[in-house]
Amino acid sequence: xxxxxxQSEISSVPxxxxxxxxxxxxxAVPSSGQGGALVxxxxxxxxxxxxxxxxxxxxxxxxxxxxxxxxxxxxxDLTLTExxxxxxxRTALAHRDTCDLSHVRTPQATVVLAxxxxxxxxxxxxxxxxxxxxxxxxxxxxxxxxxxxxxxxxSLASHAIADATVxxxxxGFYTAAADPSVAVRAVTGRVPAAEVRALVAMTDxxxxxxxxxxxxxxxxxxxxxxxxxxxxxxxxxxxxxxSPSYAYRWKRHDDATVVRVEx
Numbered sequence: 001x002x003x004x005x006x007q008s009e010i011s012s013v014p015x016x017x018x019x020x021x022x023x024x025x026x027x028a029v030p031s032s033g034q035g036g037a038l039v040x041x042x043x044x045x046x047x048x049x050x051x052x053x054x055x056x057x058x059x060x061x062x063x064x065x066x067x068x069x070x071x072x073x074x075x076x077d078l079t080l081t082e083x084x085x086x087x088x089x090r091t092a093l094a095h096r097d098t099c100d101l102s103h104v105r106t107p108q109a110t111v112v113l114a115x116x117x118x119x120x121x122x123x124x125x126x127x128x129x130x131x132x133x134x135x136x137x138x139x140x141x142x143x144x145x146x147x148x149x150x151x152x153x154x155s156l157a158s159h160a161i162a163d164a165t166v167x168x169x170x171x172g173f174y175t176a177a178a179d180p181s182v183a184v185r186a187v188t189g190r191v192p193a194a195e196v197r198a199l200v201a202m203t204d205x206x207x208x209x210x211x212x213x214x215x216x217x218x219x220x221x222x223x224x225x226x227x228x229x230x231x232x233x234x235x236x237x238x239x240x241x242x243s244p245s246y247a248y249r250w251k252r253h254d255d256a257t258v259v260r261v262e263x
Contacts, residue, residue: 006036011230012257013238015205022057023203023257024065024109028073035117037072038259041065041109042129042203044175045251047159052103055095060107063091064176072115080113080124084176085183092178101178104163108177111186112201116263121196126186127175130207132200132222133191140219145187147173156249198262200225205256206234213240230258 006029014021022043029036041064043057053060067087075083092101099106110127123143125131131143148156151173155166166172174185200222204211210221215236224233234256240246241253 006261006263008038008259008261009230010257010259011234013205013231013234013255015251015253015255020056020058021255022061022109023205023255024061025201025257025259026065026069027259027261028069030073035115036261036263037069037113037115038199038201038261039065039068039072040112040129040201040203040257040259041068041176042127042205042255042257043107043109044105046105046107050103051105051107052100053095053107054098055107057107057109060091061109063094064088064109067091068111068113072113076115076117079188080115080122081183081186081188084111084113084124084126084186085180088176088178088183089180092180096178104167106178108168108175110203111176114199114201114261116193116196118193120193121191121199122189123191124186124188126182127173128204128207130202130204130218132202132218133196134198134200134222135195136197138219140222142218143187143189145173198222198226198260200261201259202233203255203257205254206230206237206258208254208256209233209237209240213237215240225258225260230260233258 008027010025024041026039041061043061067090071083110129112129112131113124115122125143125145133141
């Protein structure tokens with residue numbers, strides 16, 4: 001990865017025009033102009049009943065996303081695991097006095113973080129959003145947290161079962177909510193900067209193109225974003241979702257966010 005001018009594209013589309021978009025995305029460049037960082041969050045939509053919080057999911061993702069953007073850009077001394085932990089702590093502090101943060105459905109989100117400089121690219125993924133890294137030779141590597149794919153059968157049969165047995169529990173899956181210690185559960189790593197030419201981060205509303213509809217592998221998915229931009233991939237997903245044969249579990253359409261960064 002070079003340290004010249006950075007190019008980025010972001011597209012984020014709500015699942016429904018009548019509903020607020022619960023995703024968050026940002027790309028930051030330090031004042032030095034060297035390196036950068038990206039943040040992508042997918043807010044978890046709670047069931048209709050009480051979640052113990054007076055705030056909305058978009059309020060939560062904006063707070064958490066803002067803290068992650070600031071910390072990942074201003075604190076190079078912190079690892080991304082430490083950045084996530086501190087951002088969760090700050091966000092929890094902002095509504096601890098008004099909300100029941102022990103509630104299993106307290107506002108929460110999946111997380112993708114990436115930060116790069118002239119030496120390396122650091123990454124973090126928590127839950128089912130995805131980060132793709134492409135090398136100068138065109139090889140695409142997917143960074144995924146596959147805990148949802150490894151859950152015991154029936155774990156996601158209903159919201160109640162998932163909340164009672166696997167949500168933010170050992171042997172289940174984890175999201176960023178109110179407990180800073182969850183940061184150590186994330187998938188993390190570093191790659192030499194010379195091995196990364198571009199990155200794509202996506203929430204699961206966009207990864208459906210590969211993971212649900214099987215229209216291509218991650219390299220094919222990256223190629224669509226290259227050719228048609230983030231909005232093009234989301235448009236393709238929406239077209240597939242419109243098919244009468246689409247047998248969806250929770251939502252026909254989900255909030256979909258795609259961020260592409262090339263240096």
